[in-house]
Amino acid sequence: MTLRDIKDILDAEVLCGEDLLDKEVKTGFACDLVSEMLAFAGSGNLIITSLKNPHVIHTAEVMDAVGVVFVGGRNPNLALAKQIENSQVPLLATDLLMFKCCGLLFQHGVLGTKRGCIQ
């Protein structure tokens, strides 16, 4: 499963990292707490979050996330514009809400991370 597949599955908009969509995604981590992302999600995870602030992008970079999916709205937050532009990690946004987004990804074979859900 690549980020490009995920973009299609979630009907997501690519905010940044169009050239990195061939990256492989095996596991995901859904979370709205920054410290929890840093604590539980190992490298190479897809982060799924309803937080829409620049801290998520810094966090994703620090923890070597494969990408970030912002759920609950495709319209990028204006406060995020500059960080989006400079992000090293691909960023997607979908109108789907958290549960549906995670359900679809799981159904398509994206697993939970070590201390996440079933694996």
Add this chain to the structure above:
Amino acid sequence: MIEPCVSSAEPRFQLDYPINESDFLAAGESASKTKKALQQLGLKPEVVKNSAIIVYEAAMNIVIHATSGRLKVIIVRDEVVIRAEDTGPGIPDIELAMQEGYSTAPHEIREMGFGAGMGLANMKHCSDELIVESEPGVGTILEARIHLGQKESPREIR
């Protein structure tokens, strides 16, 4: 208070970030910059990541809980040393603060995604040694050490 870590040996490398109250972006940027700088030195990915996580959590704690502070990242001998010093309210009960889930962060901070009460515990898991000293009403000093030869993140095998 903790002795400065650079007393006996010249650091090979040093980063120094001022961190001010409510400057959330500076805290995130200091973590991103630390990561890039340590990567360029060719350190192990685990060491780089753990260092960046500690810098992020320590900087965030200054931004959220203290008034102002400094954050230094130094490589001395075979260790990355991260030292965060702040002026602020201090931590009255360090043992309690270290517990996962304990947080005094206000509602607005939680809405931004912080305040899970996991930062200090996280820093401990990412480091080989973590020392926290604090004087209520004065400030806090935190020093984390990460061996350059660190094999696997202690966080990932717990």
